[in-house]
Amino acid sequence: MVEIPEGSVDMPAPCLARPSSCDRSELGFVRRPMVRWLDPHQLVDTAVRVLVSGVFSSYADNRELQALEPAEVADRSGQADLWLDHVADLGDGWNSTYTVARLLATEELKLDWDGETYATERGRILVMGGDQVYPVPKAGEYENRMLGPYRAALPCAAGEAPELFAIPGSHDWYDGLVNFTSIFCRKRWIGGWKTLQRRSYFAIRVPHRWWLWGIDIQFGSYIDEAQLRYFAGVALDQVQPGDRIILCMAKEVESGRKGTEVHSDRDVEFLEREIIQPCGAQLVLSLKSGKHYYARYEHEDGVRQHIASGGGGAFLHPTTTFPSAWTFRARKVPSLIARPAPIRHRRCRNGCGSGSGCSHRTTFTFPGCSAPLKCCWRRCWDCISETVTSHSAPVTFFTPCGRARRSSFSPCS
DSSP states (O other): OEEEOTTOOSSOOOOOOOOSSOOHHHHSSOOOOOOOTTOHHHHHHHHHHHHHHHHHHTTOOHHHHHTTSOOEEEEOTTSSOOOEEEEOSOOSOHHHHHHHHHHHHOSEEEEEETTEEEEEEOOSEEEEOSOOSSSOOOHHHHIIIIIHHHHHHOSOOSSSOOEEEEOOOTGGGGGTTHHHHHHHSSOOEETTEEEOOSSSOEEEEETTTEEEEEOOOTTTSOOOHHHHHHHHHHHHHTOOTTOEEEEEESSOTTSOOOHHHHHHHHHHHHHIIIIIGGGTOEEEEEEEOSSSSEEEEEETTSSOEEEEEOOSSSOOOOOTTOOSEEEEOOOOOOOOSOOOOOOOSSOOOOOGGGSSOEEEEEEEEESOSSOHHHHHHHTOOOOEEEEEEETTEEEEEEESOSEEOOSOOOTTO
8 A cells, every 4th residue: 555645746737817807818618507417419428328328337447547546645644624625516607617616726715604703714635526517527617617617716726736536426427437547547637736646536634533535436326345455455554543534436325225325325335344444443434425515414413424515516405394203214235346265354333224123313405495496596605603522623514504794705806
């Protein structure tokens, strides 16, 4: 297992100025409108690509080629504090994508909540949690819907540049992960952010004995054997008893009864049961995307958190029908893929992944006001804060609602 040291990008990013106008010659890309999902041409084009990608992914998995790259782990545990940003379901229309990107690029945001003002910092690490482009992962769509807006938001970072890690969602998989790999797995720059990963999944050690694991579950079907062996190696060699893990994935687990969803639920449970728990670690937070809303559920023990966060710029899904409590149950499905040998070098702990149901209460949702359609049109992208405490280490999450003190997000002013 190779460690990725800080500041390990070979070439520094070119320090360009932010665009002063919306002219295409200065921007370098085309500002795209929101995807028209009900356009017949768009529906047919997307349906064909879904069909083709599903067929080819059954016979050729790009993750098998990624396994030839060195297995690397980013260690960022040497700092007293580390700010992390998470964004998912982005790469749609210019207005919403750039607005969110500009918030992420801003060095400090003043947030008002419950009579208090909180000062937040730009994340030292930005995690993109899936579906970085819509509707299909063409090179031009990536450029116009994601790369261009993020470069315009942060063309250059003064001082130490923030790092970017990403996992693919289903829309990133529609070309077999070809363009995703070229953009995120070649250690290139995206504006002022530098990418460091070589595979479509990653493990980052962060301060105070926390870990951030990003897993790639393809179309929600399964975790490949090479990826399982990667995380098994991380757990065996570097994770210590008592460590806490944040698991990031590009799917809202328990979102339905389809076969692929059952398989992905099963594989996440396998990852926790056979890899995380035997090494004495604890899965404290499941951070998922795929649904375009924010929702946080708290386990009945008050420690384990389940967060769905997909407000990176795509259209919003409603949350008005959410119950006050959820039960995430393990499903016993016969395994259809090869598994690495389970790690049994330490005593296993009981947890949600061991086969029992887990009751969570809904603590916060967005959009969640009495007029959800009005909220959707207003596109409230700002933040409030929630604090989740696990053992002795606090973790603060900033959720996509509330009010931040920003006057303008336009690069054209």
